Amino acid sequence: MELLEPLQKAIEEISKLPSIGKKTAQRLAIFILKSEPEQVENLLSALKDLKTKVKFCEVCFNLSVENKCTICRSQKRDITKICVVEEPSDIFALERTNEYNGLYHVLGGVLSPLSGRGAESLRIRELTERISMGDVKEIILAMNPTTEGEATILYLAKYLRSSNIKISRIARGLPVGGNIEFADQATIGRALLGRSELE
């Protein structure tokens, strides 16, 4: 017995989503089949709106419904600082801390020679253009502490050094609430190297 064509097609499309395998796609398709039409309509229109209404900020490439995002439009932000992140979702995480009042720049990924992502695939040119406007005094590199993230930080630090502005990176160390006993070697090592003097 062949699967019904619309079901097969739906499973195929759903399984193109990240971290969704064939089995999960089948379960989701059957769930949608059994759902109330109104509920499915809500899901479809939400996805449609997501794709049509949300775009990328033309300055920092954060998500936005306007041409410029709320952070770039705000009068209250410190325009001398730009925090460089991999993805828009990192901005949410950083904003939640309430510790940063500068601007952002979304690179759109990290350098990854193995998967063929070189510097030209990241928004580095757009970043240097923003720096060349003259207001920026500090660039904070906030990549994920992964191998690719580290490589990207080293690359950017070298690339931007000539521009005569301060370049920093966010600290690596023990997570708050963490435990020295169970922390990995590399994290403890970084926490030691990054120690700060008490006054």
Place this chain on the structure above:
Amino acid sequence: MELLEPLQKAIEEISKLPSIGKKTAQRLAIFILKSEPEQVENLLSALKDLKTKVKFCEVCFNLSVENKCTICRSQKRDITKICVVEEPSDIFALERTNEYNGLYHVLGGVLSPLSGRGAESLRIRELTERISMGDVKEIILAMNPTTEGEATILYLAKYLRSSNIKISRIARGLPVGGNIEFADQATIGRALLGRSELE
């Protein structure tokens, strides 16, 4: 910073799907945001077709694009046997074996007093109507070997006993390619009880 409204709405709708939490929903929403418009269009139209084109067979409640499913319409099936399953996906699994040539009946779940699912929520009345047509000689109960599945088998066996037809259940035992050493106690016990004589 608040999440953008269309993004928030999309995450909310996606996380209503089974086994999709808030974090996965966020990742999926961002993936959709970054996908090519054509790709998203394909997904949306596949989901729409799924919901509008696929219905349930009016006889056995299998999935179908017609009023009757391909199995119920087929001239080659043995109409004296009905295999009762929980969900349409079980039919796919049974059909793949090529060991069964009878008809099916989708109950639409199992008895589950804890989650408030009683006999009236299952398609038992529809099953007895099919039996009363007189062609059926055997009912094969193919519920999942879970507590609820077992309860449903016992209930149905008792409920249908009066109808004077053969009632059977599929065997429990060691899975093919399995290993006695690592099988659980209950499975080995069932395999022993269900042993068959060699000729």
